Amino acid sequence: MVRNKARLVAQGHRQEEGIDYDEVFAPVTRIEAIRIFLAFASYMGFIVYQMDVKSAFLYGKIDEEVYVSQPPGFIDPKYPQKVYKVVKALYGLHQAPRACQDKHVAEILKKFDFVNVKTANTLIETQKPLVKDEEASNVDVHLYRSMIGSLMYLTASRPDIMFAVCACSRFQVTPKTSHLSAVKRIIRYLKGKPKLGLWYPRVSSFDMEAYSVSDYAGANLDRKSTTGGCQFLGRRLISWQCKKQTIVATSTIEAEYVAAANCCGQVLWIQNQMLDYGFNFMNTKIYIDNESTICIVKNPVYHSKTKHIAIRHHFIRDAYEKKLIQVLKIHTDDNVADLLTKAFDVSRFQFLVVTIGMINP
Template identity: 45%
Template sequence: MGSVDKTLFLLSRGGDTLIIQIYVDDIIFGGSSHALVSSFAEQMSREFEMSLMGELQFFLGLQFKQGPEETFVHQAKYTRDIHKKFEMGDSKPMTTPMSTNTALDADEDGEVVDQKKFRGMIGSLLCLTATRPDIQFAVCLCACYQASPRTSHPVKRIFRYLKFTPELGLWYSSGSFLSLRGFLDADHAGCRIDRKLTSGTCQLLGTSLVSWSSHKQASVSLSTTEAEYIAAASCCSKLLWMKATLSDFGLRFGKIPLLVDSTSAISVAKNPVLHSRTKYIDVRFHFLRDHYEKGDIDLIHVVSANQLADIFTKPLEFHAFVRLRGYRLKVLTMHSSRGRLRANGPASLLS
């Protein structure tokens, strides 16, 4: 049993490994040996009233295409279904989920829209963010106005963007070097209502995006430095959790690179003295400095143009958005990969 995730089980036999993940009454499993996988499936079918569903292709709304070197995860069917549900199938496509000129507020004088439908659209889009990190920021921003939605809150534009990109999904390559990295960005005083900062983080295993978030913090930051420092603390905690989880797979990591585009935030984290300029920062965020001193993470400066987390904190113009979405985060279509997918992938499903 995994030490962090208690629904994860691993078996090593000789040089082969079997990995099992349990979700309610479903089991996803795969391994490096067909004999080991077949033996487990037969044993589970004998012990319990379960049936082998075969190669993993569809699970909880996620669609999988497996190959010897790559796996493609997408929600194209779900995307078509929600367009039909909310009668957006004939909408005009858009190239980005939000305009760079968008600055949302409560818009109390704006035209009111159906609250029930608006909340239904937000809920459906939140489910889609499981494979579409490119809409994460726009969906989370619109979700802040569910209590009193207006026509100026661009939830329909997100649907129109999905109309333009229905087949996008996440590519996972088996050939990439297994290094763990984190990126973070913060939009200081980004909310026009309460001026709280929006932090965005993403974590990559090799070249594959495995975790991401766009979150409005509970506190108001007094400077850009503090905003970046708080976002770095959030990203650090996620990296440490992932490091502990990956240790169950036998993967060991030393210093984990945490890439920040603020030299001042890096200086605060590396300063061992809590001088007067940082006393106002909440104590809970100073664990970032502690883990830097312990050698768990390594704070590295990255230029803003290469900051992957930008896509989770602000609307971007088309070319910058597409560059981060495709080339850096690997949110692509099935035909964009240079590899070739085949049947008989390694993961299977018991139900």
């Protein structure tokens, strides 16, 4: 409760349950929860109105005695007293300017002087993976981090750039010219497709399904695998993951199993959220393109081949036994989560972008 509740702006004091507040809330909503709401609204045919708010307000008398003091080192000549009694609570409500994805892309192009550059069809060259490149020249670290930060903001609505941005963000300590070229290529790709975004069709089922995949030893720096996963409500993509695994997998099976466990955790969270909408998605389908991983999930015996896998990843088996999920085989060519784990040529990349549910308006 203390962690999720905002504290009073009074030095040395904090709110107490039952006196200052009765409910506990988190001030920030997960982006996946917003996508779930939008997917539900498209399925039901609701009209959704948006208002971007910079801050909320409350103007009313305070029943309790509340005192605040000036920050250390601050002196206001109009109010020389250091301690004040607060009579009314006043916060500001301001409507922020409407922001959209293509506007943010235009700001990136203008900020980094990419308005007149040529566009790119893909994000990363398949034949030139990103490495430390010790012999290359250093680049301005502040410029590099600024470009990465601007692109990370876009990943909330652009799963097509997720893998490339995550790959480039691993070199923020000592970026080289090759890394800067990779980031510039991402921006040139965005210049050609500034309005490409997720499409939530109304005419679609509302069943949940998920896809899990892993790029075994795909990270050239430490040979760790990359986890990829995505979750759909019908044809509506509501969540996706691209993350380098924390362990060094000793086999393809282990890397795929860790990725499947990560996908399972996200599925269970979505299942819990959908209960508030009146949907009980038991036996959610998780598609995996590795037959051995499916066998390990279904096999109740802890044989020697799975002992080296961390116990924390075995909860996927518990979820399977409780019939919260089911694991199904899918061909690698049909696994759309591949978009989040590696680089592809133009034809394969465009196919995955369309399949995952992204279109130009």
